[in-house]
Amino acid sequence: MVKLTMLARVADGLPLAEGLDSERQQDLEQYKQQAKTLFKKLSQGPPPPSRMSYESGAFFLHYLIEDGVCYLTLCDRGYPKKLAYQYLEDLCKEFAAANGGQVETVARPYAFIKFDTVIQRTKKLYQDTRTQRNLNKLNEDLHDIQSVMTRNINDILGQGEKLDHVSNMSQNLASETRKYSAKAKDLAFQALIQKYMPLIVVGGFLFMFLFIRYYVFGR
Template sequence: MVKLTMIARVTDGLPLAEGLDDGREQRDLELYKQQAKSLFKKLSQGQHEASRMSIESGPYVFHYIIEARVCYLTMCDRSYPKKLAFQYLEDLKNEFEKVNHSQIETVARPYAFIKFDTFIQKTRKLYLDTQTQRNLAKLNDDLYEVQQIMTRNVQEVLGVGEKLDQVSQMSSRLSSESRVYADKAKDLNRQAFIRQWAPIAIVIGVVVVFLWLKGYIWK
């Protein structure tokens, strides 16, 4: 199944469009998005990777194609057919170039083509079930051969993977510790406030009661 789709400009790594699944089955999506962005950054720095490649990362595989200085990337389950993944990317590439080609080099803000997500989601649905007649025909189509496309590991390509897992875990741990420390700090501040103002509040209370009693007695 297609889990993540991102389109970026190769010259500077600027994300142009993105399509996600519903997120219910993929809690660690942000980690893989960071890996995809790291790949875009590497490509923008003049790293001469192949124009078509598959990159294994944990239980998933990134597949990407580069055409006209634009990188079309998707992340799928390892079991998802490689040929369908690249056919999916080809469909996205053809439509994206047809609709947006005149603006690709000039846009300056990230996700300038956010409306393209509609086409991404529509196309993604066509590729969800690998057993449909349409997709079986594509799998049997010899016109698009993917056996020669290189498959590498994310550690090889980016020098990350386990490091990103560690960073993610550390960030989560630090965030949890920060919340504990913040709660403790609030308790200490509350106690200090009470110690500082409680005596004054008691004195004021006694004075108020005394004045009330005095006024009541002198009536």
Template sequence: MVKLTMIARVTDGLPLAEGLDDGRDVKDSEMYKQQVKALFKNLAAGHNEASRMSIESGPYVFHYIIEGRVCYLTMCDRSYPKKLAFQYLEDLKNEFERVNGAQIETAARPYAFIKFDTFIQKTKKLYQDTRTQRNIAKLNDELYEVHQIMTRNVQEVLGVGEKLDQVSQMSSRLTSESRIYADKARDLNRQVSFIIALRIILRLAS
């Protein structure tokens, strides 16, 4: 079943909309939401290049698609068909672009499109039961294949971002320290030059 749905702008990780009733039946739902926000942060920093990916986390899987600089993400049970999860996201994407496309870039506050929750809930209900004739037909639809979409582990994905952040911080620290060293070296050179010049003057004076 679909458990969580969140939409964010990729350029800065700003959350744009989410399923308001999502996560009530999920143990540790706040932890998973924090993982989603960390993922959005990684995407904003350019740590993940794939436009479509599945990410395993405990008993659940995050599925996301990126299009038009917007990330559409859902969390489902591991047993939920990957094909349905991505078709659910495609439905959300198409409607979100149609209704809010012109305002996505100018949105300045979190959850600026929270009213989109109405469409999220309505669409989620259509995808909950995998045995309905509609969903069976979608599973058999060969026009939308998901075999090429990569599946990774959440620790691996978020860990990559953390390691890159550490490397960036270390690089900044080394750059800062090298500037300090260069400044000290210049000061020392000036002091040495001054002492040499002073000795020459004293010799000439004597």
């Protein structure tokens, strides 16, 4: 069964639309966050595969990338992969026809929230895998469906945590370096004062002595 559907712009991971049953929203929040993290990772580094499936607990995350848009759905583990990708392809056709030319220009998240009505309508067609319509689709030879790789979602989430950890370490190191640099300057200045303080004191007394002798008593 299809549980969650999200669309995002591949270039920067900006969420474009979402289809989610409100009564199940709390239960699926964890997977929604995983999907958002996945969108961010897809926007970084080399171009991602056009299709990929990720195992996450009792579910699978399937995504399809077309014309700069990532179409993602969360399904039960037992839901056929063929139907999941056929569902995404149908959404892709609908979205491209209605909003394809506007994807690159939007700046705010969920700019195409009204597409939820299309998501809900299309999802109903794919919920029951036993209908004749869906049985026929399961028998179709879908393009490249057998070659779609499956990974564990923790693989990409773990990479993100490692990158964040390295980034935090770099920031902390830079901060500590600035602190040590400032302390080193202070210590160098203090050492300079300690080194030349006796000369400064002697010079001060000598100046005062000469000043008093020639300008006070010399008159």
